[in-house]
Amino acid sequence: MRKPFMGSVDSDENTSAASIHVAGVSVRFATDRWVLQDIDLSVIAGEIVALLGPSGCGKSTLLRTIARLISPDSGTVTLQGGNSARRSSDLAYVFQDATLLPWRSVWENVRLPLEIGRRLDSNISSTRLITEALLAVGLMEQDWRKFPRHLSGGMRMRCSLARALVTDPSVLLLDEPFAALDDMLRTRMNELLLELWQARSRTMVFVTHNIAEAIYLSHRIAILGQGKVAAWIENQLPFPRTRQLRSSMEFAQLFGQVSSKLAEVAT
Amino acid sequence: MNRPARGFGKSFQQAYLSLAVLVFVVMIWHVAVVLLKIQPIILPSPMRVASVAWAERAALAMAFLATAKAAFYGLGMSVAIGSLVAILFSQSARVRAAFYPYVIFLQTVPIIAIAPLLITWFGYGFWTVVKVSMIISLFPIISNVTAGLISVDQNLLDLFRLQRASKWQVLWKLRIPSAVSHLVLGMRISAGLAVIGAIVGEMFVGYGSADYAGLGAVMTQWQRLARTDAIMSAVVASTLLGITTLAIVNLSARLLLNRWTAGAGFEQE
Numbered sequence: 001m002r003k004p005f006m007g008s009v010d011s012d013e014n015t016s017a018a019s020i021h022v023a024g025v026s027v028r029f030a031t032d033r034w035v036l037q038d039i040d041l042s043v044i045a046g047e048i049v050a051l052l053g054p055s056g057c058g059k060s061t062l063l064r065t066i067a068r069l070i071s072p073d074s075g076t077v078t079l080q081g082g083n084s085a086r087r088s089s090d091l092a093y094v095f096q097d098a099t100l101l102p103w104r105s106v107w108e109n110v111r112l113p114l115e116i117g118r119r120l121d122s123n124i125s126s127t128r129l130i131t132e133a134l135l136a137v138g139l140m141e142q143d144w145r146k147f148p149r150h151l152s153g154g155m156r157m158r159c160s161l162a163r164a165l166v167t168d169p170s171v172l173l174l175d176e177p178f179a180a181l182d183d184m185l186r187t188r189m190n191e192l193l194l195e196l197w198q199a200r201s202r203t204m205v206f207v208t209h210n211i212a213e214a215i216y217l218s219h220r221i222a223i224l225g226q227g228k229v230a231a232w233i234e235n236q237l238p239f240p241r242t243r244q245l246r247s248s249m250e251f252a253q254l255f256g257q258v259s260s261k262l263a264e265v266a267t
Numbered sequence: 268m269n270r271p272a273r274g275f276g277k278s279f280q281q282a283y284l285s286l287a288v289l290v291f292v293v294m295i296w297h298v299a300v301v302l303l304k305i306q307p308i309i310l311p312s313p314m315r316v317a318s319v320a321w322a323e324r325a326a327l328a329m330a331f332l333a334t335a336k337a338a339f340y341g342l343g344m345s346v347a348i349g350s351l352v353a354i355l356f357s358q359s360a361r362v363r364a365a366f367y368p369y370v371i372f373l374q375t376v377p378i379i380a381i382a383p384l385l386i387t388w389f390g391y392g393f394w395t396v397v398k399v400s401m402i403i404s405l406f407p408i409i410s411n412v413t414a415g416l417i418s419v420d421q422n423l424l425d426l427f428r429l430q431r432a433s434k435w436q437v438l439w440k441l442r443i444p445s446a447v448s449h450l451v452l453g454m455r456i457s458a459g460l461a462v463i464g465a466i467v468g469e470m471f472v473g474y475g476s477a478d479y480a481g482l483g484a485v486m487t488q489w490q491r492l493a494r495t496d497a498i499m500s501a502v503v504a505s506t507l508l509g510i511t512t513l514a515i516v517n518l519s520a521r522l523l524l525n526r527w528t529a530g531a532g533f534e535q536e
Contacts, residue, residue, distance in 0.1 A: 069425050093429050099422045103444050103527045115440070116430040149529065 017045040017203040018081040018090065018170040020066060025075030027061055035061045037227040038075070045081050045170075046201040050214035052258070053224035054266045059207045060175055062224065066205060067093050067173050079171060092164035094174040098156035100148040100163075107144040110134060110162045117167065133166040134159075136196060154185045158192070165196065174206035178213070187243070190216055194241055211258050215251060216241060221258060225265030233258055311496035320500035326485060331504050334465050334481040337393065338512055341400025342461035346454060348401070349408025356409075357416035357442060358434070367413075374406040378464065382471040391472050396481065399468030404457035408450070415449025416442045447527035451520040458512040466505055482508070 022041040028034045035058045043049045051059040064070045066077055068091075079091065092113075100109045110130050134144060137158040148156055157178065164172060174193075178186045190213055197204060208214050214221050221233040237250060245251055293313050299305070300312040307315060320327060352370070356363045382399055389395040419442055427437050469483025480488075482505050489497040520528060 064425075067429060069428060091429065093426070095422045095426070097422070099420070099426055101423065101441070101444070102529075103447075112440070113430050116427065116432045116436055147526075147529075 017201060018079045019043060019045040020171060020203065020205065021076075021078045021080065022062075022066065023076050023078075025062075025065055025072045025077065027058075027065060027070060027072050034227050036065065036072070039227075039229060041222065041229060043203055043205055045203055047220065048197060048204040048206070048218045050218035050221045051205065051207045051224060052209065052211065052214045052221055052262065053230075054262070055209065057224040057265075058227045059224045063093075063173050063175050063205060063207050067091060069093075081170065090167075090169055091171045091173065092167065092169035094160055094164050094172070094177045096176045096179055098148065098153075098160040100156060100159055102148050105145050105147055106134070106139060106151070106159050106162075109148070109159055110166050113163060113167045129166050129168075130162075133162040136165060136199070137162045137192065153181055154189065157181065157189060161192070161196075170202055172202055172204045174204065176207050176209070179208070179210075186210075186213065191243070193217060194239075198240060211255055211262070212246065215254050215258065216246065223258070223261050223265055230265045231261050233261065308493055308495050311499060315496050316499045316503070319494075319496040320503065323497055323500060326480070327500060327504050330480050330482045330485040330501065331508055334462070334469060334483065334505070335508055335511070337396040337465040337468065337481060338400055338461040338508070340397040341464055342404055342454070342457055342512070342516075344397065344401040345405040345408050345457055345461065346450070349405050349453070350412050350450065352409050353412035353416055353446070354438070354443075356413045357438070363413070370406065370409050373402070378403050378467055382468060385468075386472060395472045396465055396468035396483075399472075400461045400464035403464030403467070404461040407453040407456040407460065409453075411449045411453030411456075412446050415446030419445050444527055447524055451516070451524060451528055454516045454520070455513060458516045459509050462505065462509045462512055 020041075020043040022039055025036055025039045026034060027036040039062060041049075041062075051062060053059045061070060065072050068077065101112065104112070107130060110133055111126065114126050114129065139155065139158050139162060143151070143155065148159070151159065160177075178189045181189060193204075194217060204217075206217065215235060215237070218235050220235060222229050223231040223233065233254075235254065237245060237254065296310075297313050300310055311319075356367065378399060381402070385395050385398055389398060416438075423441055423445075424437070427441055432440070465481065466483035466486075469481035470487050472484075482501050486498050486501045489501065
């Protein structure tokens with residue numbers, strides 16, 4: 001039994017968020033070029049953590065390590081709770097570009113994870129899952145048969161999000177997901193992401209180099225520098241977050257705090 | 268939609284230009300033959316070639332169809348065998364390292380040199396011609412499809428890895444679909460080669476049998492009778508066959524494979 005995507009927020013065993021524990025993780029690319037050095041990081045179930053840092057600080061590598069796309073040279077990554085830490089679809093990853101299969105329509109792209117996980121046993125339920133995921137990201141029925149080349153950048157990104165959500169993962173990892181979009185669209189996608197989180201409260205970790213985005217979306221911000229977590233910044237801004245919040249005093253204060261920390265790390 | 272129409276108009280215009288060149292060359296040819304009083308056995312005039320082509324239309328049409336059949340079977344076999352080999356290659360870098368040099372070797376062997384061998388092994392007949400055609404047109408399929416299967420976008424591969432897709436799923440749902448456009452590119456090159464292979468094959472094979480006359484066989488016969496004008500009409504027929512084969516490849520790719528090739532970057536030329 002699977003819960004529909006837009007189901008209510010609950011702590012049901014079947015559909016709960018997972019916590020992430022990264023312990024002593026080091027990754028090196030060349031023999032002596034350490035990208036990550038002895039990183040410890042914990043993300044509580046249902047929390048949103050932003051990984052912020054100058055380019056080349058290893059934030060994407062850290063995310064890929066959490067996703068197990070990279071196996072660390074030392075240290076461990078564990079996922080606890082959620083559906084089952086082993087189940088492949090329990091973790092979804094959103095890439096910087098939409099990474100859609102060009103020969104598949106929107107609908108077929110979103111169906112892909114269900115096909116790979118061999119979870120198409122009952123057509124009706126998979127149709128429902130896909131429909132719900134597409135509607136949740138704001139893709140309307142007239143776009144479902146379109147191919148990626150006929151979609152705008154924002155719509156492609158929505159499709160990519162729907163594909164990540166269709167398996168109802170307990171962890172969502174996002175690697176600079178909206179970096180290629182213009183500011184207006186980026187703001188709208190940020191709001192969409194928050195809406196999705198409020199409906200489900202899944203654990204999210206996202207990489208960004210945009211301070212405003214990091215503040216708007218997160219509970220906590222990890223600032224990375226030279227392969228280490230240089231600082232943690234608690235983000236006490238209340239939920240639900242609105243567009244007005246961006247122009248509030250608290251937001252500006254936090255922005256100043258984050259950017260000065262970032263400047264410290266970068267030098 | 269506006270764009271295809273405009274694209275068509277443009278290519279139409281380009282077709283006019285190349286047609287003008289053809290007309291010009293044929294005129295020069297005609298004038299040269301008349302003014303220099305060249306013997307028809309050395310170089311017949313275009314008019315003479317045309318009239319011989321008309322007189323021999325039955326033989327030419329039959330030869331055209333016979334060669335077309337051999338070239339299509341040859342191309343079909345290269346596509347089938349070449350794609351299978353490419354799939355094997357895509358599964359292991361070791362297999363590639365071990366066998367790819369021999370595939371290149373296959374490319375460098377002059378087909379004229381092995382045609383007699385093929386006759387020794389397989390006899391005089393249609394299928395020997397098909398084999399020659401296949402061997403000549405195989406390499407572009409193998410190299411293009413292998414490249415297509417291997418050069419898959421890294422993020423897409425990661426997406427499949429994240430879902431713990433099996434090797435089979437990666438092949439079937441990612442590698443093969445993204446290699447289709449490369450297959451079409453390979454087939455465009457191989458289409459012409461398959462025709463060449465069929466004609467070369469017929470020059471050796473068709474020579475021995477009276478009942479089988481492809482363009483290559485017909486040309487060999489006419490050459491022995493010193494019918495230069497008839498040979499030239501067969502050359503024109505061969506060229507038409509090459510163009511027809513390429514057109515059929517392009518058309519069937521557009522009709523059948525559009526989903527995989529659209530937006531792959533080579534449709535606008």
